[in-house]
Amino acid sequence: MLTWDPHLSVNIATIDEQHKKLIEMACELDRGMRADYATDILQPQFRQLLEFASLHFRTEEDLMERYTFPGLVTHRHDHLALIRHAEEIMERTTWGKPLLYMMGILDFIGNMLINHIQRTDREYSTYLNERGVF
Ligand SMILES: [Fe+2]
Numbered sequence: 001m002l003t004w005d006p007h008l009s010v011n012i013a014t015i016d017e018q019h020k021k022l023i024e025m026a027c028e029l030d031r032g033m034r035a036d037y038a039t040d041i042l043q044p045q046f047r048q049l050l051e052f053a054s055l056h057f058r059t060e061e062d063l064m065e066r067y068t069f070p071g072l073v074t075h076r077h078d079h080l081a082l083i084r085h086a087e088e089i090m091e092r093t094t095w096g097k098p099l100l101y102m103m104g105i106l107d108f109i110g111n112m113l114i115n116h117i118q119r120t121d122r123e124y125s126t127y128l129n130e131r132g133v134f
Pocket residue numbers: 019056060116117121
């Protein structure tokens with residue numbers, strides 16, 4: 001499923017590392033679902049993924065703020081929407097449902113994550129690089 005690929009790089013080391021970790025955490029959840037792990041293992045895993053995503057978003061927002069990136073407000077809204085959406089999904093999810101149902105949820109989250117990295121995160125890349133952030 002999800003894998004890190006150099007074309008996902010935003011050319012800033014800390015951010016790339018966090019993106020790799022996010023993808024790795026999503027993959028772990030994927031493996032757990034396929035191995036039919038119990039809900040009390042999967043649910044905290046999902047929560048940890050969300051917690052790390054929040055921390056990562058703060059890292060990006062702090063960087064953008066420090067260098068007065070003009071797209072900060074829009075980007076922050078995107079982060080908020082992503083977290084809200086994922087939390088909604090987590091609340092609605094009936095854990096222990098058939099694998100196909102669970103995989104659909106994870107695919108959806110994975111796509112949101114990859115889309116955000118590929119499109120929205122790319123927007124600050126050049127701006128911050130030009131100001132010496134790598
Ligand atoms: Fe990001």
